[in-house]
Amino acid sequence: MGRSPCCSKQEVLNRGAWTALEDKILSAYIKAHGEGKWRNLPKRAGLKRCGKSCRLRWLNYLRPDIKRGNISHDEEELIIRLHKLLGNRWSLIAGRLPGRTDNEIKNYWNTTLRKKAKAESSSPRAEQSSQSKSREKKMATEPVTAEPSNSAQAAATPPQVIRTKATRCTKVLIPAIPSPNEHQSFISTATDPVDPQTLQSQLPNYHQDSEVRHGTKEVHKTSAQDSDFFNFSCNEFQAGHEDADGDNNFKNVGLHDPDQSLTFDETMFKDWTTNCCLEDNFNLDIDSLTFLLDSEEWP
DNA sequence: AATACCCCCAACCGCGGGGTT
DNA sequence: CAACCCCGCGGTTGGGGGTAT
Structure with a gap:
């Protein structure tokens, strides 16, 4: 082409x-x-x-709404945890941090957090014994190409990375509305190490037909980023693990089927936003995310 | 004071996906 | 259906400021 x-x-x-x-x-x-x-x-x-x-x-x-510099401790923690979950999906991570750009987060990660995450992931003993300053510096300056970022992550992160598909949003994918209990169990399921069978068994309450064609442009526009959140939670949910080579081996757990769509009405949409931690306008703020991330089920 | 080295971050580059013709 | 356009993403680069020697 x-x-x-x-x-x-x-x-x-x-x-x-x-x-x-x-x-x-x-x-x-x-x-x-x-x-x-x-x-x-x-x-x-x-x-x-x-x-x-x-x-x-x-x-x-x-852009007028950009926050610059002074990444707070909360934001920092959120970045680290989202990175564990999403990998180098900077735009998705940035989407969860109001006012922050993907570039800023990417730079911040590469210059600051990668070292931190690595240090945290290594055992205290190993940290004490082996982390000479020169070694730390070397690691920090190692080009990503020399050591593929995936393998760097493999050392620094737990094995599961939810690989979302960061595509332009043209339709909103919203799961059917679980009851609060079901929702909780869903969150739990979606973030635990993935067992496809368990996952499937918890899915019957989700309508098959999950594609929303109603609501159209307004919904599309305002939730372009957050629909990704749904995607990684539900529709595009793929669990990945990294092997020794640092490659991501993603295993589709059977949820992704763009052709499966669900009927949609305003009530459902409302219920969804009230039943879960999302705000009406789907603007995820740090509090709600921190709440979500702090839940015990979060990896 | 001069030089070398390091770090940060704005900007660039190549590529892929989705939409349009 | 292919060719093309537009947009956005992630990786990389390089300039400039800060720090060490």
Whole structure:
């Protein structure tokens, strides 16, 4: 399949750090015209940048809702735990941390948390005996390619990583609404080391037909990120384990079937949001996530 | 004070998925 | 159905500031 280059190579484009003026122009343009159409944006805004660069600058730096720096202890813990669960799915992790960008989290992980996670995962004895400063530094600076990130994770994380499919959300996937008890057992099931049979046995209460075509755009838009949450909880649920090579061996546990859809109505949607820890607008805040992660069933 | 080294993070790159024509 | 477009993701790079020697 042919692909046109992102930016015309003949054009002379600015590269590297953005100037204050460029920032101003981009911000003003997006405020006036909204996000999107990145490819044409530079031309229309009068910027000598490629669309991708503009998008990145906006998403990672200029967006008004961005929190910068000072990652709190809570956020840090959440990142570590989400990383254990999701692996290097930075955009998904960022989606659970309001105001944080995937790039920021990725950088923070690579520079700070990876060491921490590794140190925590190794035994105290080993930590005491073997962690000379030079070794720690070496590990920290080892390029990911030299030691595949998966194997680095394998050492630092428990074996299960739920591999979600981070795709653009075009339809909302919502499971049928369990009673509060059932919901609890579902959460438990979905986060325990996966036993497909157990999982299946707990599923009868979930309608087969889980694809929502009703609710459409508004729901789609507002829950694009959070639908991923549902996906990894229910529909795209895959349990992975890493072998000695650091490869992920993902085992589909039988839940994923995009063609299975469920009938949907407003009440169900409401029930879902009230029966579980999600807010009405599906905005997961740190508290709700921490609550979820702190539950005993969480790995 | 000069130099080397390290660390952080903004930005770039290549690629894949979904939508459109 | 193939070709193409657009967008977003994850990995990587490189510049600049800080620290060690």
